[in-house]
Amino acid sequence: MVDVARISAMDAREAARLLKGVRAAALAGDRPPAAPRPEIAASWRRMMAQGVHPDRDARSRMLSAAETEERRQVSALREVLPVLREGLLPALDEALHIMVVADAEGRLLWREGHRSILRKADRLGFSVGADWGERVVGTNGVGTALVARRPVQVFSAEHFVSSHHEWTCAGAPVRDPRDGRLLGVIDVSGPLATMHPATLAWVTSVARLAERELRIRHLESLERLRTVASPLLARLPGRALAVDPHGWTAAVAGVAPAERIPLPRGFGPGRTWVPPLGDCTVEPLPGGWLLRIAEDRADAPATRLVLDLSRNGSWSATVYGAAGSWSHELSPRHAELLFLLVESPRGRSAAELSAELFGDPTRTVTVRAEMSRVRRHLAGVLTHRPYRFAQDVEVELIRPQDAGALLPHSTAPAVLRARLGRPGPGMVP
Structure with missing residues (x-):
C-alpha cells in the first residue's frame, strides 16, 4: 500500500511517478506497483461509478458574488474564521500553501494564503464560489473529506483528475457541536513539492479548535437563555423548561434536568407533543423556547407580539406569553421589515421584501442577511419560506398618531405608500 511517509521522503517528481503508476494501473484494472490507500481507492471507485472523466477538468457554475456572500452570512464557519486564521495563516506563506x-x-x-499560490489556484478553478465536490472535480481534499466525513490528505496523482496532479491538499471536516451537522471543510493546499505528512494532523487540530470555539459559543448562548428563563420559571406554576433552538436545556422547573430534548420536526409556538415530555405548550424566548408541560387539556393563552412603532427612533417588539413578557429594541431596518410582515400576513419572499424595501427585487442577499439577524432575537415568533409571523402568534401593530410620522427615516416604497394610506399588493388595507 502507498505509504505517506515514504512518498513524502521522495523527490516530488519521483513521488509523482509512483502515484501516477498506481492510478494508471487502477484505471486500467491492472495490478498496481503499490495499492492505493483505502480512502483514495474508495474515492476512485466512486468517481468511476459516477462517470467523472480522469483526464478532463470539469467545472460547475461559479456562485455569483451575491450568492457567495449570502452563503457566508448564514454559515456558522464565519464565526470561527479568526480561529482558523490564527491557527493556519502564520505558516502558510513559508509553506507555500493556501487555506480554503x-x-x-x-x-x-x-x-487566503500565499499570493503566488492563489494565482496558481485561480488557473485550476480553485477559487471562491467554485464547487469542489467529488462529483464535479474528482478526488480532492474538500470533496472527499465531505463524503468520507473525516480528515483526508490527497497527494499528486491520488487526485482522480489529472489536471490536479501538481497539487497536494489536506482537508478536515468541521461539525456543529450542537447537533453534529456537517458545516463544511477546512483545507490547506499547495504545490506537490511542498507536501508534508504532518499537514493533515495540523489541519485536523485547527478544525478541532474551531469546533471547540463553536462549543464555547453555544455554552455562552445557553447561559444567556438561562439568565432570561430562570426568573420566568420561578414565577410559573407547574412543570416547565427552557431549551435552545436545538433542544439543549438551559433551565428547568419541576422536572428532572435532561441535557437535551429532541424537538419534533416543524416545532413552533402553540400546543405540541414532545415525545419525552408529552403534551406541551410552547412559547418563544430570546434565543430559545419555553416548554410548559400540560397538566390538563385546557387551552393556554396564545403568544402575542406587539410591534410598537409609535415613538420615532425607539421602536420595539414585545412578546407576551403565560410566563411573562420580554422586549427587543429594533434597528431602523428591522423595524421596516417587521412592519412589512405585519402588513403582509400571508408572508413575503425575499424578492418581494426586497422590492418593498428598495424598489429592487434583486437585492435578496441584503434582505436574507437582515432577516437572519432579526430572527436570532425573534426565532420563535418569525418563520420563513415565506417570511411571516408564526401561525399561532397574535400580532398587534401600534402606529404613530400622525400617519406621516410612520418610520420617518424610511424611503422604502411600501412604507411611503403606507404613510399615504395606499396599501400595496397583498398588504392589509
Missing part, C-alpha cells in the same frame, strides 16, 4: 474554507456542499467561501 468550504461549506457542506463543497462550495468555496473563503480563501
Whole structure:
C-alpha cells in the first residue's frame, strides 16, 4: 500500500511517478506497483461509478458574488474564521500553501494564503464560489473529506483528475457541536513539492479548535437563555423548561434536568407533543423556547407580539406569553421589515421584501442577511419560506398618531405608500 511517509521522503517528481503508476494501473484494472490507500481507492471507485472523466477538468457554475456572500452570512464557519486564521495563516506563506474554507456542499467561501499560490489556484478553478465536490472535480481534499466525513490528505496523482496532479491538499471536516451537522471543510493546499505528512494532523487540530470555539459559543448562548428563563420559571406554576433552538436545556422547573430534548420536526409556538415530555405548550424566548408541560387539556393563552412603532427612533417588539413578557429594541431596518410582515400576513419572499424595501427585487442577499439577524432575537415568533409571523402568534401593530410620522427615516416604497394610506399588493388595507 502507498505509504505517506515514504512518498513524502521522495523527490516530488519521483513521488509523482509512483502515484501516477498506481492510478494508471487502477484505471486500467491492472495490478498496481503499490495499492492505493483505502480512502483514495474508495474515492476512485466512486468517481468511476459516477462517470467523472480522469483526464478532463470539469467545472460547475461559479456562485455569483451575491450568492457567495449570502452563503457566508448564514454559515456558522464565519464565526470561527479568526480561529482558523490564527491557527493556519502564520505558516502558510513559508509553506507555500493556501487555506480554503468550504461549506457542506463543497462550495468555496473563503480563501487566503500565499499570493503566488492563489494565482496558481485561480488557473485550476480553485477559487471562491467554485464547487469542489467529488462529483464535479474528482478526488480532492474538500470533496472527499465531505463524503468520507473525516480528515483526508490527497497527494499528486491520488487526485482522480489529472489536471490536479501538481497539487497536494489536506482537508478536515468541521461539525456543529450542537447537533453534529456537517458545516463544511477546512483545507490547506499547495504545490506537490511542498507536501508534508504532518499537514493533515495540523489541519485536523485547527478544525478541532474551531469546533471547540463553536462549543464555547453555544455554552455562552445557553447561559444567556438561562439568565432570561430562570426568573420566568420561578414565577410559573407547574412543570416547565427552557431549551435552545436545538433542544439543549438551559433551565428547568419541576422536572428532572435532561441535557437535551429532541424537538419534533416543524416545532413552533402553540400546543405540541414532545415525545419525552408529552403534551406541551410552547412559547418563544430570546434565543430559545419555553416548554410548559400540560397538566390538563385546557387551552393556554396564545403568544402575542406587539410591534410598537409609535415613538420615532425607539421602536420595539414585545412578546407576551403565560410566563411573562420580554422586549427587543429594533434597528431602523428591522423595524421596516417587521412592519412589512405585519402588513403582509400571508408572508413575503425575499424578492418581494426586497422590492418593498428598495424598489429592487434583486437585492435578496441584503434582505436574507437582515432577516437572519432579526430572527436570532425573534426565532420563535418569525418563520420563513415565506417570511411571516408564526401561525399561532397574535400580532398587534401600534402606529404613530400622525400617519406621516410612520418610520420617518424610511424611503422604502411600501412604507411611503403606507404613510399615504395606499396599501400595496397583498398588504392589509
